[in-house]
Amino acid sequence: MSEHWWRDAVIYQVYPRSFADANGDGMGDLEGIRSRIPYLAELGVDAIWLSPFYASPQKDAGYDVSDYRRIDPRFGDLGDFDRMLADAHAAGIRLIVDLVPNHTSSEHEWFQAALAAAPGSPERERYHFRDVTDPEVPPNNWQSIFGGPAWTKTDDGKQWYLHLFDASQPDLNWDNPEVHAEFQSVLRFWLDRGVDGFRIDVAHGMVKAEGLPDTGGDGTIEMIGTTQAPFFDQDGVHDIYRTWRPIIEEYEGDRIFVAEAWTDSAERRSLYLRPDELHQAFNFDLVLAPFSAADFRKAIDSEIANNAGVGAPCTWVLSNHDVQRHVTRYGGGAQGLARAKAATQLLLSLPGVVYVYQGEELGLNEVLDLPAEVREDPTFFRTGGAQIGRDGCRVPLPWTREGSSFGFGANGSWLPQPAEWGALSAEAEDGTEGSTLEFYRAAIAIRKAHKATGLTWLADPGEDAFAFDNGALVAVVNFGADPVPVAQYGTEVLLASADLVDGQLPGGAAVWFEK
Template identity: 35%
Template sequence: MTPWWKGAVLYHVYVRSFYDSDGDGHGDLPGVQAKLDYIASLGVDGIWLSPIHPSPNRDWGYDIADFEGVQADYGRPEDFRRLLDAAHRRGLKVVLDEVLSHTSDEHPWFVESLTGGPTGPKADWYVWADPKPDGTAPNNWLSVFGGPAWAYQPKRRQHYHHKFLRQQPKLNWRNPAAREAALSVLDFWLEKGVDGFRLDVAGTYLHDADLTDNPPVPVDERTRLHWSHAGNLQRHLHDSNLPENIEVLDAIRRRVEAHGEDRFVFGEFSEEEARCGAYCSHEDGLHSGYTFVMLLARKLDPGFVREHYRTLSDYPLHWPTISFSNHDVPRTVSRFGGGADTPDLARMLFALLVALKGTTLVYQGEELGLPQATLTRDQLRDPVGDLYWPYDGGRDGCRTPMPWQPGETLGFTTGTPWLPPAAEHRGLTVAEQEKDPDSTLAFARRMIAFKKDSAALRLGELTFLDLAEPVLAFVREHAGERIACLFNFSAEPRFLDAPQLAGAQLLPVRAGDADLRGGSIGLSPHAAAFLRLA
């Protein structure tokens, strides 16, 4: 039996910015429940919730202080129970975001590890090391968020390792008790009925026990991305991304599947993808994984997509998760050169996202074609944006409140929103697009329905067609159904000889215009067209 997640579409809810039910300016779980009918109307199979656990919000929920609780801003445990039940009644799966490689420095585990000293019961639950004789950090590991990935604690006269913020100490997965405690978090929520997990930074569970220095990225190989953050100037081969990480991923999958074969676990991999388990099959490692290859791309062209899927083809047993946008990167349409005034580009990109082989992740607002918001420094809440201002505006531009209806706060809250509503989103609200049968929202619904009705788009293999760029063309094929998918990446119309399409049926679901005449096809700017092949 084909698992439900294979070829599914999951809607990524960034809870704090989705919908505020009580006027405190923060999105919450009752707010998500209030909008479940909207989410279900998109035709998606489930929701992925950003972390819901108590957190001091140094990294906005990705620094967890209690794995078994619910963040007070978001509601109470009974609110989550009601949301879960309401989602299930609508046929929606619920996937939680779990951050198991590190915790907040306010988590009781870390407090005990710190105060209990080197001989305490949780002494080795985190990665501690002595300073060098001159007092500097134990090795050269760099934090993703800037500076050394070590913080000195005089209480223990040692440094602790943090791959991200200083307030996010690294849990020691080499300690059996710490590992079991982390795995038990999954048991806790699975027993409450959740359908699975998205694992944050899934390549970072294990570290090199000898604390070997990371090698530098050779200077002549450094790109804009490498220079953007200091941590990118070294290859993260020893602080994380170890090959034996795959064994941990496999243990996680088995723990999840022990609660039922219909449970799903996938991971986020941002570095050294092939090395640490991103491309494993669900027989060895997680069920699925997504990388930052598509998320960090600043230029999307047919060659780029082909190269990414050539890499995936090296792992034929791997089922990918596909994402163009999330809470960490600039919104898709802006990243690839568009804005609020380029709906054709937004629709073409959404069609491509849904048509590619894999389980599809749709970030909230992507179905509206939202561009990136522009914020001033005094409006930022993201520590990364503040650290690298003005070079990098940080992640807040993709985290602004969901625009529901016209008005000062775009229908997100009756209070003062935690981030300012984006001026760029005015005119793109759900309420306004609901009235327009030709809106990006209407197209997104048609595109998702098309995928659900097509076994080829859900489950089929992907084979590229040899058509001239800037048109990308591929065929999805399953159980005798063959769908050709064509995308014009250009802002100009394109006319191509395409003998492979002779005799094909041009399907009504499309972005822009397409004209098929025998063995040739014309595509309007940023068009997406689908054809049923004989």
């Protein structure tokens, strides 16, 4: 395991509920993850980012934490966690765990104590409580990211409490020293157990503007967007991370912080990456970008330029547990899969870090037709079904061609899988020439053997295509519908997402040439 591994790693996101179910209860667990570590090692990933597995009522799939030091029994216990971590490390794979510091569960002992205490008490000062002056008018116009008001009244009707997400997720008050001390202790608890870092959920949201002023308009702000708000990307968050960085640096092993920070510019995002703050911040520009050469090139140039200014690695991501899978975003079917493979090959040739969301290596699509009765995302319920939410990208993985849950577990899965997913299972794709899984394995292996050292744009092969030299290979990506000539860029093909025909790269495809 090399030092500064995090500057060019391939990191695989495991969503525990939906990865692998060892005990047959229909929900994934830590033992299931442990059983699939050989699969991840063969894929070639350097690290796992593990979404929340802490004790939780699961109102928001584990992002509502009731105890930050305990494993939710649905997933196992601390012994299961330790065995999984040991096996990952033995396979040369690091483990980054999710940390949720913006809010707790309403069942957290702190919030339960706050509800039992009087207004103005120390217990209530850990959260954002405000007196009710008009029973119909909340303290400000902020709206929940999941829909509806961001304020809920206490049962006695005397105060409101703030929740940027679900009412079961009250926001912590980071002006309170107790909150700082608690999370510094939580960091040490998991670092002492051997984790290799933390992905910080809503890293841009912990600090609210003084006085909690109204937002513009009706108070609605999207999480997956680029609008500044009185509760997002406030400068005070940087003071928090300056206290965290010395803690993680006390520990050996080159451990890291990764920020989920939705900002209005790459410049604002780079502020999280100053040398005394965090190591990485997700760049979501390509998640938001249409499949076009101009949009991708603009996002790439912006990320590289701004991160160079703070000496931080670029991060590249196309899908995660919060957004529609990119096969579907790019049109679905054969076209969507072809474009998804091309975009992935592009990412794997860029300098920096690449994040892979579980199942994208199988070419999984977004499941758009889940019935209402199986949905669990609070967005669906808080908007009365107007927004279907994120369940469609969280459907459990298919491991085998057949079975009630295609090998996910012995007794079905918590969300139903499409019948056609048997053909997209790991078993069906393993060793199958032309499969998405084998394409990912080959692309990651070639990336490791041809490490990017920079990026130099070359003459474009067409109006909606581009080419570049990353210091180790030449990459060409065709975003258009028509083939483009690529013979001028090289003769020895390292990998192509679609076969070249007479020196032409098909539309929606990428190719790497040996330099």
